Amino acid sequence: MKRNKISNIQIKALIITSIVGVGVLSLPSDVALILDNDGWIAIVLSGLITIPFIVMIDRIFKMYPNKNFFQIGREVLSPILFDLFLIIISVYVILLLAYTTRTFAEVIKAYLLETTPTEIIIITMLFAVSYIARGKLEDIARMALIIYPIIIGFIIFLLVINLPNMDYTHIYPIFDIKFKAMPKATIAALFSYIGYEFIILALPYVEDNKQTLSYSLRGMFFIIGIYLIIFFITLSQYGIDQLKREIWPSIAVIKEVDLPGYFLENLDGIIMAAWVMVVFGTLGPFLYSSGLILSNLLKTKTHSFFIPYLLPIIYIIGLLPENMVQADEILGNMVNYFAIVSIMAIPAIIFIVGYIKKRRQKV
Amino acid sequence: MKRKILLILILSMFFLSGCWDMVEINQRLFVSSIGIDLNKESGMNKYIVTYVYPNISAIGKNASEKTKKFVVSTPCSSVFQAGKEFSTKVEFPFYYKHLKVLVIGEDLAKEDKLLRQAIDGLNRDTKINKKVQVLVAEGKAKDILMEKPTTERVTDGTIYNILKDNKSASRFTPQTLTEVIKDSDFCCVTLAPRIMKKDKEFQISGGAILKNYKFIGWIGEKENRALALMRNKVKIELIDIPYKDTIISYTVTNADSNKEVLIDDEINVDLNVQLEGYLQEYIIEEGNSVYNQKVLKDMEKAIEKGVKKEIEDTIDLLQNKYNADLIGVGEHLSKFNSKEWHKIKKDWVNIFPDVKFNVTVDAKIRRTGLTK
Structure with a gap:
């Protein structure tokens, strides 16, 4: 049972499930x-921005084979600095978990469980997630491989039922670009791409690490494709002004579906059921990684020890914002800024410092 | 220890099963139509809201009751407030998931602020299907919903069914809630079908023009047909055209329209409508054959002339009487010539009446039926 190795397909599935949430x-x-x-x-641009970082993460492990992220970090940077970085990352992961669970609860409340208290939705979801997060990396990778087809099915279903009554002309004007607003939009879209950093924990366990980079990049392109499809579906169903008005257009668009006959209506239940699995696939890896980072920080043997103690913290932070708007404005923005530091800056720093050190050793 | 765990597990079956607050289907009232009217009395209750819900006991083979639908009506301050008002009268709670028809009273449609509120409420709600069919009633929405159609088969689906089966004619164009909002976003105007009372029945024909969510006038069946031709919304339609000293009927099986907008000093719109179809009716006379290229061409010309006149009259009506861009020129500009559109968008109300339309109709008679 000491295998704990994962395959390249599982890496691809892991990237997709932990990003789409x-x-x-x-x-x-x-x-x-x-x-x-x-x-x-903006969707394409911010997708492409993440690619250099994936390459960097992959290179780090090529430079220091047979070592995991924590060992490399301690070797490259000074242990104190690296511990500081780990604290930042763990704060980021906890904030992200809190924000995700809160949004999840709000969506579920809006569409499915009107009278169920938000607290109950969050607690049940966190308990379910903590089960998978206490397992090994291999378990999470297997879970990802199960959820991956659900995401594909979700997209295909959305596409097929929307195709008959879409108005394609709504996507025009197609090249009326506002260059000034581009950076802001790219950063806004970046939130939808966080989650790829999970490979930083997963890569050392890959069986055949020659192909890993290409599999991860394929996963990334797949996600850009998913996001583009969803953007064009919602745009052509709603038109630009109504799209701006929607809070969760990707789910609300299901209410626009009008298939002939009475038999298919109110499909939001089906979509929500699939989406719960997708969120589960996002929360699982993150909760696992937060436990792993803490166990490394405090030098314990197992990561599963921390997970039950993290749940109340996530729960409290998730319930701190008074309403949905505040959750988006404060918690969402905080997650965004922490994300830029911990999934872009920190891997880049480790890569650059490691690269310089290696070159010096050669000379 | 094991026994205790087992006992807890067994007990949890009773408390954790999700059915403790279930509501049986016959204890739910599914609102299928909502009518909104203006309440002229002052105070908070600005609306008179009418709910129609089917009698579940009257559905199916072994129906135990005869009344097919119930109609309840109350003055209230919002559409959903009405549901709470009714809770003092009806025994079960309302469910809005199967709402299909929204009828807006004429008086309410004239109050744009109130209409905007009502539309926003429906658009915001998470339960309501956004494909709700929107109609504007001539007179009061309440009176129309109270009416019992004689040819009723499906419990209370009548209005919805008429709208849904709109394949055979273009006397009206069904409009959903999202479409109303979408159209209003683009160039402030939208068209919702008109429903009116005729004797003891109701009838859906023509449409109501809503400009900035404010009712500004009716259009008849002919104008609606011309509009449908311009906006590519015709599926099958029968057009009667005078030809020589008789009238010919021409069935349109395929209609397609193209717009091209040119901007110089003034805005020119080239509107090209292509019709395809067959001859439905002529006159039975000796030596009067239509199986002849020349006669057919002649007929096509007559049809083209007639349809062109219909379209031009409608454009004239829209430009000069209502100043409403229902043709979608603004929408077309915003999509395919957005640079110019941004310049003229604010002034569009003043520009639209001066837009020059150049209508060309191209009718083809492909078949002549069974006889020559």
């Missing part, structure tokens, strides 16, 4: 609000 629900209206019809450019 709550961000996808609001992404179309977030980018449309800033860039109008050209929101898709």
Whole structure:
């Protein structure tokens, strides 16, 4: 049972499941609000921005084979600095978990469980997630491989039922680009791409690490594709002004579906059921990684020890914002800033410092 | 220890099963139509809201009751407030998931602020299906919903069914809630079908123009057909055209329209409507054959002329009487020439009446039926 190795397909599934989560629900209206019809450019751009970082993470492990992220970090940076970085990352992960669970609860409350208290939704979800998070990396990778087809099915279902009554002309004007607003939109779209940093923990366990980079990049392109499809579906169903008005257009668009006959109506229940699995696939890896980081920080043997203690923290932070708007404005923005530091800056620093050190050793 | 765990597990079956607050389907009232009217009395209750819900006991083979639908009506301050008002009268709670028809009274449609409120409420709600069909009633929405159609088969689906089966004619164009909002976003105007009372029945024909969510006038069946031709919304339609000294009927099986907008000093719109169809009716006379290229061409010309006149009259009506861009020129500009559109968007109300339309109709008679 000491295997604990994962395959490349599992890496791809892990990237996809941990990235696609709550961000996808609001992404179309977030980018449309800033860039109008050209929101898709921001989606593509911020997807492409993440690629150098994936390459960097992959290179780090190529430079220091047979070592995991924590060993490399301690070797490259001074242990105190690295511990500081770990604290930042763990704060980021906890904030992200809190924000995700809160948004999840709000969406579920809006569409499915009207009278169920938010607390109950969050607690049950966190308990379910903590089960998978206490397992080994291999378990999480297997879970990802199960959820991965659900995401594909979700997209195909959304596409197929929307195709008959879409108005394609709504995607025009297609190249009316506002260059000034582009950076802002790109950063807004970036939130939907966080989650790829999970490979920093997963890569050392890959069996065949030659192909890993190409599999991870394929996963990334797959996600850009998913986001583009969803953006164009929602845009052509709603038109630009109505799209800006929606909070969660990707789910609300299901209410626009009008198939002939009475038999298919109110499909939001089906979509929500699939989406709960998708969120589970996001929360699982993050909770696991927060436990792992803490166990490394405090030098315990297992990570599962921390997870029960993290749940109340996540729960409290998740319930701190008074309403949905505050959750988005304060918690969402905080997650965004922490994300830029911990999933872009920190891997980049480790890579650059490690690269310089290696070159010096050679000379 | 094991026994205790087992006992807890067994007990939890009673408390954790999700059915303790279930509501049986016959204890739910599914609102299928909502009518909103203006309450002229002063005070908070600005609306008169009418709910229609089917009698579940009257559905199916072994129906135990005869009344097919119930109609309740009350003055209230919002659409959903009405549901709470009714709770003092009806025994079960309302469910809005199967709402299909929204009828807006004429008086309410004239109050744009109140209409905006009502539309926002429906658009915001998470339960309501956004494909709700929107109609504007001539007179009061309440009177129309109270009416019992004689040919009723499906419990209370009548209005919805008429709208849904709108394949055979374009006397009206169904409009959903999202479409109303979408159209209003683009160029402030939208068209909702008109429903009116005729004797003891109701009838859906023509449409109501809503400009900035404010009712400004009716259009008839002919104008609606012309509009449908311009906006590509015709599926099958029968057009009667005078030809020589008789009238010919021409069935349109395929209609397609193209717009091209040119901006110089003034805005020119080239509107090209292509019709395809067959001859439905002529006159039975000796030596009067239509199986002849020349006659058919002649007929096509007559049809083109007639349809062109219909379209031009409608454009004239929209430009000069209502100043409402229902043709979608503004929408077309915003999509395909957005630079110019941003310049003229604010002034569009003043520009639209001066837009020059150049209508061309291209009708083709492909078949002549069974006889020559």
